[in-house]
Structures are given as structure tokens and as C-alpha cells.
Amino acid sequence: MLKLNKMKGKRALLAILLFSLIVPGLFGVAPAQAETVSYASISVDGKLIKTSYYMQNDRLMVPDIFFKHTGATVDRNEKYQSIAIERNNIVALPLDKKYMDYYDKEKNKWIREYLATTTTTIDGRPYVPLLVTAQKLGMTVTYDPKIYRTFIQTNTPEANKTIAYEKAETTKKQIALTFDDGPDKLITPQILKILKEKGVPATFFVVGEQVSYFPQLAKQMVDEGHTIANHSWDHPELSKLYTSQVIQQLKSTNEIIEKVTGVKATLIRPPYGDFTPADALVFERLGFKNILWSVDTLDWSGTSAEEIMTILNRDKSPGGIVLQHNFQNSKLEGTVKALPQMIDQLRAEGYEFVTIDGLLAK
Numbered sequence: 624m625l626k627l628n629k630m631k632g633k634r635a636l637l638a639i640l641l642f643s644l645i646v647p648g649l650f651g652v653a654p655a656q657a658e659t660v661s662y663a664s665i666s667v668d669g670k671l672i673k674t675s676y677y678m679q680n681d682r683l684m685v686p687d688i689f690f691k692h693t694g695a696t697v698d699r700n701e702k703y704q705s706i707a708i709e710r711n712n713i714v715a716l717p718l719d720k721k722y723m724d725y726y727d728k729e730k731n732k733w734i735r736e737y738l739a740t741t742t743t744t745i746d747g748r749p750y751v752p753l754l755v756t757a758q759k760l761g762m763t764v765t766y767d768p769k770i771y772r773t774f775i776q777t778n779t780p781e782a783n784k785t786i787a788y789e790k791a792e793t794t795k796k797q798i799a800l801t802f803d804d805g806p807d808k809l810i811t812p813q814i815l816k817i818l819k820e821k822g823v824p825a826t827f828f829v830v831g832e833q834v835s836y837f838p839q840l841a842k843q844m845v846d847e848g849h850t851i852a853n854h855s856w857d858h859p860e861l862s863k864l865y866t867s868q869v870i871q872q873l874k875s876t877n878e879i880i881e882k883v884t885g886v887k888a889t890l891i892r893p894p895y896g897d898f899t900p901a902d903a904l905v906f907e908r909l910g911f912k913n914i915l916w917s918v919d920t921l922d923w924s925g926t927s928a929e930e931i932m933t934i935l936n937r938d939k940s941p942g943g944i945v946l947q948h949n950f951q952n953s954k955l956e957g958t959v960k961a962l963p964q965m966i967d968q969l970r971a972e973g974y975e976f977v978t979i980d981g982l983l984a985k
Contacts, residue, residue, distance in 0.1 A: 660745060665753075666774045667692050677750060680739045683773070684750040687716075688863060691901035693777045695760055696866040699749070706742060706749050710760045710777075716742040716751050725759045777900075785903035790917040791942035791982045796974045798943045799982045800825040800965075801916065803854055803892060804950035806833055806840035811949045813959045815840070819847055821966045826979040827949070828854035828892040828914075831876030838883040845884040850978040852890035853877055853911065862899045869905050890914050890979055914979055916946035920961075925954035928961035935965055939974075942982065 664671040665685075672692045676685050687706045690697050695710035705717040713726040722737045740752045753773075757764050763776040791797070800818075802825060805811040818825055827844050829851055834841045844851050855861065855872045864872070873891060880888050891911035893902065898913070906913045918938040920931045935945070945965075947958050966976070 664772070665689075666772060668775070668777050668779070676753075677745070679741070679743065679750075679752075682740045683753045684740060684743070685753045687749045687751050688865070689753075690751075690756065690760075691862065691866070691899040693757070693760070693762060693775060694779055694900040694904060696901050696905075698865045698867050706751060708751070708756060708760065710762075712760055714756050714759050716749075716756070718742050718744060718749060723755070723759070779900075785900065785907050785913065787898075787903065787913040787915050788944070788979075788983060789915045790940065790944055793942040793982075796941050796972070797977050797982055798939065798941075798945065798969060798974045799977055799979050800945050800947065800962075801828060801892070801914070801979065802826070802947050802949040803828045804830055804833070804858065804948050806837040806844070807949060807951040808837060808840075809951040810955050810959065811837070811840050814949050814962065815843060815847065817959070817962050817966075818849070821963065823966055823976045824848050824850070824978045824981075825976075826850040826852055826890070826914075828852045828890070829876070829880065830854050830858055830950075831856040831872075831879045833950070834876070834879045834883055841880065841883050845886055850890070850980055851880055851884060851886055851888060852892065852914070852979070853880070853888045854892050855894050858894045860895060860897045861893050861902050862897050866901060866905060869902055870909070873905070873909055873911070912979075912983065914944065916944045918943050918945040920945065920947050920958070922955055922958040922961075923948050923952070925957065927957045928964065931957055931961040932964060932968070935961075935968075939969070944979065944982070 660675045660677050662673060662675050664673045674685055674689050676683055687697050687708065690708050693710065695708050698707050700707055703717065705715045708714045712728055715724040719741060721741050722735055724733050724735050726733050738752060738755065742749055742751050754764050757775055761778055763778060765774045767774065800823065802814060805827060806829060827849055829841060841851060853873055853876050856875045859872065861869050877888050880886060889910060889912065891906050892914045896915055903913055917940065918935060920926060920934050922931060948955055
């Protein structure tokens with residue numbers, strides 16, 4: 624009898640080990656223990672997104688904010704203590720509950736569905752079930768056991784996809800100089816002085832908080848013919864914020880810009896160039912064009928004037944957008960020193976300096 628029990632125990636252990644190898648879950652690596660957070664990459668419309676995850680009752684749980692990468696807005700409702708995720712339909716996942724409520728637009732009603740998982744907060748971040756949430760939002764989820772990877776197709780129509788401008792499609796030798804993170808009292812006045820002396824218009828992506836500190840410099844930008852644009856209120860990583868927080872970052876910045884200069888900004892550059900498809904939709908709905916760059920001078924890292932010129936000569940092109948900064952930082956001495964050289968050389972090569980709105984004008 625004892626021998627039989629030992630054999631059963633060995634068989635049971637072997638079965639568990641085989642299960643853990645054969646069924647890695649919908650993410651591509653061996654399952655983590657409950658509430659043991661690990662990391663993996665999930666493909667969303669062909670783009671790999673690295674995310675934390677954990678397994679709960681053999682279901683893959685991902686951070687709520689992960690769904691911004693699918694184009695879904697994500698917010699936390701403090702009143703009802705739930706996570707609201709919207710893309711076509713709306714999914715509401717109450718914290719610490721084993722059910723979801725979702726709004727079916729076709730049926731025009733809310734439906735409650737009980738789950739095998741509980742929306743759980745780990746290190747301050749709610750984790751929600753990937754598969755059922757994605758399906759309720761009209762997405763297709765598949766798993767390839769050969770490469771241990773989960774694939775999400777958002778099924779977003781081409782017409783609904785947003786645009787981020789790295790440069791303008793033109794053969795005209797036009798180029799736009801842009802400056803991020805200001806205004807400040809050290810670098811911005813020097814840049815404005817050089818631009819005025821050279822008769823060059825530029826685009827300043829300003830931080831709302833900085834505008835509140837130095838309103839006269841923001842006004843000077845506009846008075847001297849430059850374009851003033853939105854760079855958030857205090858320079859966060861937008862991809863890590865809830866949708867309502869992203870909206871507040873942009874709206875509060877536009878409010879201070881308009882109050883100080885009388886101009887409504889219509890261009891946005893997300894800090895660090897960091898944004899998700901959900902953020903891009905917010906930009907569009909608020910009336911912004913999303914502006915990136917084609918020439919990155921890396922000036923924030925202390926790049927010398929000589930190195931900046933090397934980068935410019937390598938990456939310049941008709942319709943190009945040059946990224947520089949104007950925040951109080953001793954590492955930006957290279958920017959100030961290189962700027963007159965950049966202007967003189969590009970002019971000698973036949974380039975015309977324009978603002979971003981001028982560059983993108985049809």
C-alpha cells in the first residue's frame with residue numbers, strides 16, 4: 624500500500640512538471656507564481672511591448688495601463704474603485720472583485736460576467752486579465768507555442784490610425800529647428816537672441832510649469848514670430864499615466880500658454896517621444912498634431928558643438944525636423960555654440976528655415 628502511494632505521488636509530481644512545461648500560458652515563458660511579477664513581451668499589431676505580468680488561476684494578468692498600447696483608454700474610477708478600459712466597448716473591472724461589467728454598444732446595455740480572476744493591485748498598479756478583457760474590447764488574441772509568444776490584433780481600421788510626424792514629405796529644402804523643455808532663464812534668452820539676429824523662426828515645445836515661471840519669455844517667443852507648442856505640464860512619461868491624467872497634462876499646458884500669449888497651441892511633442900496609440904488618439908481628439916523629429920542632436924547629453932554639426936550633416940534632409948533643448952542645463956552649451964553654425968551652413972546649402980506649422984502646411 625505504501626509503495627502504491629509513493630508511485631501515485633511520483634506520477635502526480637511528474638504530471639505537474641509536464642503541465643508547467645507544456646502550458647506556459649498566453650505570454651511565452653513559464654508561468655510565475657501568483658503575485659510573483661515577471662516580464663515578457665507581447666505582440667500588439669506586430670509591435671513587441673515589454674510588460675510585467677503574473678499568473679492567477681492559470682490566467683495571464685497584466686497591468687491595467689498595458690491596454691493603452693492597444694489604443695484603449697484606461698482610467699481609474701476612485702468613486703467605484705474600478706478600472707475602466709474603453710475601446711469600442713467599455714470594460715469595468717472593480718478592484719478585488721471576481722467579475723467585470725462591460726457595456727455592449729450593439730446591445731446598448733451593461734452586462735456582468737463572473738471571472739476566475741480577481742483584479743489585484745501589486746506595488747500600486749492594478750493587474751487585470753488579458754484574454755477576456757481584450758476579447759470584450761473587440762480584439763483577437765492568439766498564442767504561438769513554437770515561439771512562446773502571445774499576439775494581439777486590435778482590429779483597428781486603417782482610417783482610425785493616427786499620424787506622428789518625424790519629418791515633412793517634401794522635396795523643398797525646408798527645415799525646422801525645434802527646442803524642447805523651456806522656457807528657462809539661462810538657455811532660452813541666448814537661443815532667442817541668436818534666432819533674432821539671424822532672422823530665423825523656430826518652434827518651441829514648452830513645458831506648462833516652465834511657462835508659469837517665465838511667462839515673459841513665452842510671450843517673447845510668440846512676439847518674435849516663433850511657434851509655441853505643447854510639451855506637457857511637467858514632462859512625465861505619458862505612456863505610464865492614465866488617460867485622464869494625459870488629458871490634464873495637455874489641457875493645463877494649453878491654458879497657461881493661451882493665458883500668457885493669447886495663442887492656442889495646436890502641436891504636441893510628447894516628452895521623450897514617449898506615447899501609446901491611446902495617447903495619440905487623445906492628441907488627435909484634442910486637436911493636436913503629434914510632432915517627433917528626424918534629426919536628434921542629443922544635446923541634452925552634453926553633445927559638443929562639433930558633434931552636433933556632425934549629426935546635422937549626417938541626418939539633415941528636405942522637410943527635416945531638428946530636435947534641440949532649451950532648459951537650464953550646463954550640458955546645453957553645445958547647443959548655444961552650434962546654433963549660429965547650423966544656421967549659416969544650412970543657409971549656404973540653400974535651406975529655408977520654417978516653423979513646424981509652416982513645414983506641414985499643405
